[in-house]
């Protein structure tokens with residue numbers, strides 16, 4: 034596998050005829066082997082970006098490279114190596130999962146009919162649907178249908194998988210199944226680019242994340258880097274807000290915030306026991322004292338100014 038990032042966009046922009054700029058100068062770089070979470074609230078431009086990645090709609094300006102080749106120019110060479118699930122595929126409800134897979138594969142000009150059945154078997158195995166292969170899709174749960182959609186994307190050997198909100202509408206069990214599957218595919222060496230409006234999803238499955246808000250890319254980095262930036266804050270619960278704030282400022286605590294019954298700030302490298310001792314010496318009544326690490330949600334809300342749906 035080459036070192037070129039499997040997805041690169043430069044200044045990617047989509048302005049719809051209505052004049053709305055749904056995607057605004059987005060520069061993405063998705064590392065090889067990552068599970069890349071494309072996170073943003075509804076309407077932030079994720080689907081429009083994904084459609085441009087896959088050549089389903091043309092950008093107004095900017096460029097896309099998939100697997101090192103320009104899109105849409107090289108799409109005939111590139112797309113067979115890219116599995117995608119953008120809108121859940123429309124299955125025939127009265128056909129089995131396996132028959133549906135074979136039908137999709139038959140519509141793919143690059144696929145080999147001689148190996149179709151074997152490949153369908155492997156794809157079903159991979160998404161954990163072997164036992165349900167002969168069942169009518171009508172009898173599948175939503176999670177099973179979603180996994181069958183991923184099986185469609187896996188009918189050929191892929192280097193990149195692009196999934197648009199793969200757990201949308203699933204119950205907790207279906208959500209777990211799909212997230213587990215994404216982890217397994219990544220462990221097999223496939224780079225996975227997946228959009229979501231769920232922070233929990235990014236926390237649970239992604240190695241990297243990019244945050245979209247109102248068409249703009251606010252941030253992209255590895256999860257390790259994002260987490261390391263979440264510096265713990267000192268939180269003191271006290272009725273003596275003024276005295277506490279003054280004492281802490283005097284000792285070098287920065288970015289102090291006073292709330293109803295708490296004062297909190299960034300203690301930097303200051304030893305925490307010294308801070309406690311100084312508050313006691315200043316006769317500050319302490320009802321609570323400790324370090325609190327902000328959650329990833331706090332960090333993203335601070336970035337976007339918007340809340341995220343943190344449901345599991």
Ligand SMILES: Nc1ncnc2c1ncn2[C@@H]1O[C@H](COP(=O)(O)OP(=O)(O)OP(=O)(O)O)[C@@H](O)[C@H]1O
Nearest residue numbers: 049051053055073074075076077078079080081082
């Ligand atoms: N074909 C279109 N014509 C005009 N506006 C569009 C079109 N498609 C999307 N939009 C607008 O562009 C913005 C971004 O939409 P997009 O679907 O890319 O967001 P999203 O982040 O994928 O959200 P969702 O999760 O709800 O799909 C939205 O305001 C949407 O109304």
